[in-house]
Amino acid sequence: MTRSLCSIAAPGFDLGLTLNCGQVFHWRAQGAGWLGVIGEEPCYLEQQGDSLLVPAAMAEKVSTYLALDHDMAAIRATLPHDAAMQAAAAAFGGIRIIRQPFWECVATFITSAQKAVPHITQISHTLRQRYGRAVTYEGATLYAYPEPAALAALEESDLRACALGYRAKTLLKTARMVASGEVDLAHIATLPTDIALVELTRLSGVGEKVANCALLFAYERLDAVPIDVWIARILRGTYRKTRSNPAQLKAFAAKHFGPYAGYAQQMLFHHARTG
DNA sequence: TCCCAGGGGTGGG
DNA sequence: CCCACCCATGGG
Numbered sequence: 001m002t003r004s005l006c007s008i009a010a011p012g013f014d015l016g017l018t019l020n021c022g023q024v025f026h027w028r029a030q031g032a033g034w035l036g037v038i039g040e041e042p043c044y045l046e047q048q049g050d051s052l053l054v055p056a057a058m059a060e061k062v063s064t065y066l067a068l069d070h071d072m073a074a075i076r077a078t079l080p081h082d083a084a085m086q087a088a089a090a091a092f093g094g095i096r097i098i099r100q101p102f103w104e105c106v107a108t109f110i111t112s113a114q115k116a117v118p119h120i121t122q123i124s125h126t127l128r129q130r131y132g133r134a135v136t137y138e139g140a141t142l143y144a145y146p147e148p149a150a151l152a153a154l155e156e157s158d159l160r161a162c163a164l165g166y167r168a169k170t171l172l173k174t175a176r177m178v179a180s181g182e183v184d185l186a187h188i189a190t191l192p193t194d195i196a197l198v199e200l201t202r203l204s205g206v207g208e209k210v211a212n213c214a215l216l217f218a219y220e221r222l223d224a225v226p227i228d229v230w231i232a233r234i235l236r237g238t239y240r241k242t243r244s245n246p247a248q249l250k251a252f253a254a255k256h257f258g259p260y261a262g263y264a265q266q267m268l269f270h271h272a273r274t275g
Numbered sequence: 276t277c278c279c280a281g282g283g284g285t286g287g288g
Numbered sequence: 289c290c291c292a293c294c295c296a297t298g299g300g
Contacts (some may be wrong), residue, residue, distance in 0.1 A: 022283075113284040120283090121294055165294030170285075207285045228283045273283085 001136060006056040007048065010068055014094025015047040018066065020256060021095050022272045023217045025121045026128065026145075035137065036126075038065050039101050040144045042137035067096040075222075075260045084238045085257070085264060088271035095266055101183040103178060105144040105218035110205040111164060111170050111212075119163075126162040127151075151175035170205025177203055193221045208246065216262040225253040225265045234268050249250060 019027040019034055027036035033046030033053065038061055043064065046053040050265070054062045055102045063069065078091060079085050111127075112120045128143035131150045135142050152175040156192045159168035177183045183203055193215060200211035212226035225231070235241045235249045244252065257264035 056297065110285095114282050114294085116283070116297075122296080160294085163294090165296090166285090166292085167294080169293090205285065209284060226283090230283055269283085 003044075003075065004056045005044070007047075007051045007053055008059050008063060008068070010047070010052040010066075011049065011050045012072055012094060013050070013052070013066070013068065014092075015045060015052065015066075017092060017094050017270070018098060019045075020117075021092070022117060022273070023266065024098060024100060024212075025112075025117065026124045030144045033179075035140060035142065036159045037135065037142050037144050038062065038072060040133060040135065042140075042142045043137045063098055067098050070096055072096075075263055077110060078258045078260050079264055080258070082239075082255055084234070084268065084271075088264075088267040091269050092267040095270065096261075097216060097262055097266060099220060100218045101145070102189070102214070103148055106203065106210070106214045107145065107148075107151070107171060107174070107180075107215040109217075110174060110203075110209040111167050113167060113205065113210070119225055123163055127179050130162065148175045148178040152179035167205060173204035174206065189219055193219075193224065196221070199239070203254065208250075216265075222260050222262045223251060223254065225257070225260075225261045227253070228269075229249060230269050230272050232264055236270050244253075 016151060026035045030044065033044055035044050041058065043055060043058055043062065044232060052062070053078050072093060074090055079089055099250070101115065108120065108124055111123045127146055127197065131146035132143035135144060135206065143228070151172065154172065156168050156172055159172055166173060183199065188199050191199060196215060196219060197211050199208050200214055201208065209226050210230055212224045215221040215224035216226060226251050232249060239252070241249055241252055253265065
């Protein structure tokens, strides 16, 4: 079965950059485009200049997922005019902070602790393949991220067999907290950001950094700034915050980068990593 | 081919 | 504030 594709406008958008800048880890290159899953739906995406080729039936869903509605001119206008920020924004203005499903995002970043992109991607694919729902796209089999209940039913050894190491214990505990309703990820979306952060950090394996990743990449809090070693390096070096601890770095980032500090973070992060 | 250091973080001491 | 926790990865 061939799915009909349609073209949607995506001016200034960079699909490859958006899917590979360290916010989402399961999209695979396929021909001239990318194959992945949005929630439970398999999807092929291909950039053609300032347009995006997407499955016709999914145009709306794709636009929301990729945050094509973000007003980048307005966002860019709020970013500070220092040299580092402007260089990062010029090079990586095609990035969009996407809207990921809550659980998929929280769980994936729990498995990302102390890991580089290839390994996070590999863990994601293994979990999906073993415990996620299989869906097909033109003959290719893809897998949705496993439901909380699917992981909650496992033993720690099952997750260790997916190369999670010490993350097996925390992911399992968190899956059980979410599956049982002890923590309600959808409810967290209704909370103010500071309260949402406290609630997210109740989950096992979710500290300040992972919680901020979830707030930024799933909960649409574009002012959230995950302070990881890369951003810490940039703030301590480029921005001369040599002796600041993570809390001080977070405060500086909020003040200096403003309401879209999360965008600033992502562009600087990618700039540093691909430096 | 094999070995070993060290890592985009968290939580407990 | 410090260190243990696991293990795929990549450099030597």
